[in-house]
Amino acid sequence: MKNLLVTILGVVITMNCIGQKYYTKNAKINFDATTPSSPEKVEGINRTATCVIDTKSGAMQFVALMKSFEFERALMEEHFNENYVESSKFPKAEFKGELKDNEEIDYSKDGTYTVKVKGILTMHGVSNEVKTDAKIIILNGKISATAEFSAKLEDYKISIPGLVADKVAKSAKITVSCSLEPLKN
Amino acid sequence: MKKLLFQSTLGMVLLLFSSNLFAQDEDLLKLLGNEKTKKERVKYAFKSPRVINGHSMEFLNPGTMDFRILHRFGQLNQGYKNFFGLDQASMRMGFDFGILHNLMFGVGRSTYKKELDAFIKYAPIRQSTGPWSSPVTFALVSGITMDGTPWADPNRKNFYTSRLAYYFEAIIGRKFSEAFTLQIAPTMVHKNIVPFEKDPNNIYALGIGGRLKLSKRVAFTWDYTHVVIGMPDSGYYNPLSIGFDIETGGHVFQLHFSNSTGMNEKAFITETTSRWGKAEVRFGFNLSRVFQIKKKKVGK
Numbered sequence: 121m122k123n124l125l126v127t128i129l130g131v132v133i134t135m136n137c138i139g140q141k142y143y144t145k146n147a148k149i150n151f152d153a154t155t156p157s158s159p160e161k162v163e164g165i166n167r168t169a170t171c172v173i174d175t176k177s178g179a180m181q182f183v184a185l186m187k188s189f190e191f192e193r194a195l196m197e198e199h200f201n202e203n204y205v206e207s208s209k210f211p212k213a214e215f216k217g218e219l220k221d222n223e224e225i226d227y228s229k230d231g232t233y234t235v236k237v238k239g240i241l242t243m244h245g246v247s248n249e250v251k252t253d254a255k256i257i258i259l260n261g262k263i264s265a266t267a268e269f270s271a272k273l274e275d276y277k278i279s280i281p282g283l284v285a286d287k288v289a290k291s292a293k294i295t296v297s298c299s300l301e302p303l304k305n
Numbered sequence: 306m307k308k309l310l311f312q313s314t315l316g317m318v319l320l321l322f323s324s325n326l327f328a329q330d331e332d333l334l335k336l337l338g339n340e341k342t343k344k345e346r347v348k349y350a351f352k353s354p355r356v357i358n359g360h361s362m363e364f365l366n367p368g369t370m371d372f373r374i375l376h377r378f379g380q381l382n383q384g385y386k387n388f389f390g391l392d393q394a395s396m397r398m399g400f401d402f403g404i405l406h407n408l409m410f411g412v413g414r415s416t417y418k419k420e421l422d423a424f425i426k427y428a429p430i431r432q433s434t435g436p437w438s439s440p441v442t443f444a445l446v447s448g449i450t451m452d453g454t455p456w457a458d459p460n461r462k463n464f465y466t467s468r469l470a471y472y473f474e475a476i477i478g479r480k481f482s483e484a485f486t487l488q489i490a491p492t493m494v495h496k497n498i499v500p501f502e503k504d505p506n507n508i509y510a511l512g513i514g515g516r517l518k519l520s521k522r523v524a525f526t527w528d529y530t531h532v533v534i535g536m537p538d539s540g541y542y543n544p545l546s547i548g549f550d551i552e553t554g555g556h557v558f559q560l561h562f563s564n565s566t567g568m569n570e571k572a573f574i575t576e577t578t579s580r581w582g583k584a585e586v587r588f589g590f591n592l593s594r595v596f597q598i599k600k601k602k603v604g605k
Binding site: 164187197209 | 337348349366368369403522554555595597602603
């Protein structure tokens with residue numbers, strides 16, 4: 121009987137130790153492939169990306185529906201979905217990574233940190249490693265995070281036809297910002 | 306002994322349970338549970354709001370204008386003397402406007418019979434996925450055409466309304482897959498005046514149009530209208546157009562072969578006088594350029 125109690129206790133402790141997770145379903149991802157020779161802004165915004173961070177391990181994950189990227193110009197949105205990212209074939213972009221210096225962040229009190237993020241971004245069916253700096257702000261028990269990096273379209277097998285090659289950047293600037301809340305299981 | 310076995314089994318089960326919890330750690334997104342599937346409109350059934358001649362189940366995006374230049378050349382069987390028809394051309398210039406995702410209107414002017422035309426197109430139901438979705442798009446088109454040629458007999462009493470004809474069309478279409486779209490379009494054309502007494506004023510027809518995407522930017526399209534009731538006895542034929550949609554980034558080119566000259570519903574459904582069988586086929590193209598008049602608000 122004693123053994124049983126110990127086992128149960130052990131399990132309960134491990135469960136508690138899994139740590140706190142924070143999440144949002146309204147992360148904002150901005151995609152900008154404007155070049156100086158673009159006649160118009162080549163920019164799309166997704167406001168409904170999902171992000172989860174495990175503050176104990178520093179693991180983090182993002183997922184965004186490609187169809188949720190909105191553009192000022194309807195035709196650009198059509199071309200983005202139909203010709204470039206092929207959103208019906210590859211509906212999601214996913215990032216799976218970790219905060220490198222997670223142990224330096226004290227999630228229990230307010231503060232601002234710059235940390236390294238490393239992970240794998242999967243988009244258009246192709247996975248590539250992404251490394252960047254993220255700014256993390258802890259305020260009143262909530263986490264705000266912003267990060268910026270660039271993705272070479274070629275690396276994700278997104279081809280730009282010759283006719284518009286000078287109007288779309290070879291490398292897209294991707295800006296992510298989100299505000300996370302504790303996840304209650 | 307029994308007790309010990311029970312304890313260890315229980316312990317194992319609990320351990321398994323806790324390791325399960327660790328395994329979930331691998332995919333953090335699973336913690337949020339499954340997203341509820343939302344109703345989502347099926348988009349881009351056709352590259353353009355027209356199959357070739359006839360209206361398609363697709364709409365212009367709100368806030369955009371489609372500037373359309375349509376050309377139909379002469380018959381191929383005219384041979385080299387008329388450079389296979391390319392020496393002659395009939396054209397229509399049109400401006401279509403997208404108001405809502407399911408509402409648009411357009412105006413156009415054709416050289417054939419100097420005709421002006423206008424239409425309004427509305428879809429009460431659009432094809433969608435998710436809960437409460439519809440497997441098809443159901444759209445309605447209503448249009449009017451006005452003949453601009455001088456009166457055939459200026460001495461008789463002519464009425465302005467004699468220049469007018471109307472058409473009413475229902476489109477039922479479905480994008481079956483990324484590559485394949487098919488639609489049928491029961492249509493009625495009413496002409497206020499017809500050349501002969503025995504010619505009917507009302508013509509009922511059924512259109513069948515479709516698209517087969519060959520690559521990201523090229524599609525094979527066809528557009529056939531079968532006149533069911535009201536075809537004049539001789540000299541008129543059902544219009545069939547087949548062609549390719551080529552999208553170049555800003556423009557959509559619809560290159561095709563057709564036996565009809567007319568470029569509005571009244572003209573191509575009721576006034577096609579050429580036959581595919583006799584190689585009385587014309588080359589033609591539609592050039593479509595979409596302009597964004599009112600930008601969509603995406604904010605910062």
